[in-house]
Amino acid sequence: MSEARAESRGGSFNTFLLVPILLFFGLLIVAVLRSPNLMSSSGIGSAEIVVAPLILSTYALMATALAGRATVDLSIGPLIGFINVTLIQLTAAGIIASPIAVFAYALAAGVAYQFVLGLIIIVVRVQPIIVSLSGFLALSGINLVILPRPGGAAPDWMSSWGAGTSILTPVLFIVALATAGWLLFSTTPFFGHIRLMGSDERAAYTSGVRISVVRLGAHVVAGLFAGLAALAFTALISSGDPTQGTTYTLISVTALVLGGTSLAGGRATVIGSLLGALNLFLIGYVLATFNFADVQGFVTDLAYGTILVLSLLLTVVLPRIQHWLRRISPLLLFVVLGLLFTGVALHATFDYSGLQHLSSGAAPVSDASAPNPQQNAAPAGAGNAIVDNGEGEGLIFEQAEKSPSLVRSPFATGVAQLAITLVAIVVILRLLVWQAGKRAMTPLIYAALAVMLVVGAWLLIDSAALVSKAGN
């Protein structure tokens, strides 16, 4: 994994991942507490359908931003819209229908556009932002010409993609493939050339990098991701929309900046961009759980704008406090916060009333210890039935809170909770700061990650079972 390497190097750009990670779990916890059904298979399924175009367009932006010269491709939104509407019109005309043709068309259109953009930037030598701005206008104009109002239908085989009822959707597959593709891409020498050019173009030129070719290559990669983003967008709305795609410009730039990418070039991580896009989605999700009625859209605007500015300012502040933050390992932070989140998610989504059914077979002891005449009422002692899986302190004290009858005096409860919390905090901090760059920690981290995955899978299967039971 790229972070593991960066970690062993003590790479400085790592620090920029800390904020996205903190924000991600903070938002995730709030989201789960406010709306627990995010953690069901349909919740995750619909979330990934919605977030996929955003993630992919952020990747597309990342490729060109990495190449320097402050290349923020403002035309990414209209480009997504353009591929979407042309795809719909071509499908309606019956010219392309098969999945291969659709994929080939979307990718080719994205690459062709980005190629032209790159050529203009290289040959005419105009500021990239101006080129992308004129592309923004030209494309958003032509989109309305091609498809004056939303309508049309996606290819038949794609219409089921947007349902979002299960976790393993084709869209997830596309995102995973894109992420893996980027990780592979980042191991190539070509990627190194892009980074070198992005951080110092003159140095790259003098050391013999063919900067025109490299810049063009970055644009082609961006075009590939833009094509995938357009496909994900088409799957999301299952039709054509000439204006909706345009909104992706602002939110993907925000996601990019939030993910710690430097707009000046040379610094970008795929994990950061992924987290940035997820964070942006979660912000919208959390805001949607509060009922702002008429002003909902304005609150979202306000939040996005503010977050964009704040995260830009953060990139100014971070280098100054970096020598303190460097001792914190992003991956470890991720794991620790992940454990915390798992606890909260378990607490928020656990069906206490359904526990009776489940635990009756699995743990008869607890049934015996807490005899209960009523079948459906949540037995206080049932909290015991959840065996400590070793996956987090959160679970224990959340349970303790829920079942006060276990402990006789409230004072003792308080002291016990406080003690556990303090010990947990000390252990977490120690772990976080403890020689963050050492490779010795990595097996432990991977073990914890594996446990988290298992617990997550168990949680989802469990809730699915509960849902089906409730359905019966």
Add this chain to the structure above:
Amino acid sequence: MVDHSLDANLATPGAALLRWLGLAIAAVVAAIGAGLGFWQGLPAQQVIFYTAATIALVLWIWNAFLVRLMAEIVSRSAAARAGGAVSARTAIRRFVVQNRGVLGGLLIIIGGFIILSLTLSGFFTLVNLITGLVLCAALVVTALVSRAFVDNRSAFIGLMVLGVLFVVASLHIDGFLSGANFKSMLVFASFLGLASVGQTLVALLGGLDLSIPYIIGSSNVGLLYLMSLGIPSPIAVIIILLLGGAIGFVNGLLSFRLQAQALIVTLGIGFAISGGTQILTSIGTAYAGNVFGEVPGWLKNLAAMNGSTFGLNVPPVIFIWIAVAIVLIFGMKNSVYGRYIYALGGNRTSAQRISISERRYWIGAFTISGCASALTGSLLLGWSGGGFIGVGDPYLFTTLAAVVIGGTSLLGGQGGYGFTVIGVLVLQVLTSFLVGIGLKFEWQQFIYGLLILPMVALYARSPHIRTQI
């Protein structure tokens, strides 16, 4: 170099011949004008006045540009002849290479005209033919003459574009040359011109301000909201202007350390401001995002199409714009503030060496930008009579386009508000033309998008990397 060859060659008999030729052309043009004037039955005084003006103008243009140009060409060919005999083939090749831009442009125009004539039935008309010829002539003249300019080349090109657009538009659209159309074009140009004040200043420092449309929209809604709260209208306008300045100040403050990303910072702030204003104005009302209220008469008069200035049947906003333009053009040239902005835009390091505070001028430019945007938003409220948050949306691109078309370099340090005025007029005439020939908004947007690139390419190309090492 140009001037030197000019002096050396003015004494040649060719130059004298050219001058006489110019005089003859001026006489012919003036005679045609006078004949037309008498034929239309205009008063003799007017005809004489216009004839004199025509002769003077034609002679001035001829002497200022063409004689100079011919002198240069003569000197060049003399130099080429002196350099030794060259074969005809080499000479042609050299000519093609030197004038490849013009030749390419001519080929595109002629080719496009032929293709359109062959594909579209009814395209081949006298008017279209004249249009094509005017385009070709303008292209040749612009390309040849603009070489003689060292400083204000972009202004000259802008003026030529403006002239061509004017001729083409008046050929194609009935009533383009009417007083009512001029007035409406000038009113819209004033809004755009006032909105571009800040963009010009910021661009001179090498930044970009994308919060302008959002500040315009917010001040538009915010002003109506303040007045609906019962605040007297002049005070409300002052509050809005101050608020706009404050937002601009914040823009400058936050983007100072992130100058390369000033664009993104201001975009984010603009979004936040626009959202915040809408939240504020929708609290307690049932209509989200819409504000209803009465716009006072003086504000309406200030910007509405039927407004009048001291009895003159012209809305005051045009005069406001003219005043602002005069102050800015002369101020930027003669005041310390203006010179320091050019100094900073030209070279940060050397400006800092003579202890010009970069922070102060950066923030100052953004503050002015916010204030000018708020003023535009307030005037637009007077023009439309109702608050609408999206009123500023077109200005996101048009302010930038006006600055760029005028010829202010986005790299900083070159250009000025006078150039932006030309850019504003070009954009406005182009818009009127496109609307006049019945083009839809989508196509207009498409054309603007394609238009800005060649314009920027003319003046704001960055040097090749090999020259920067």
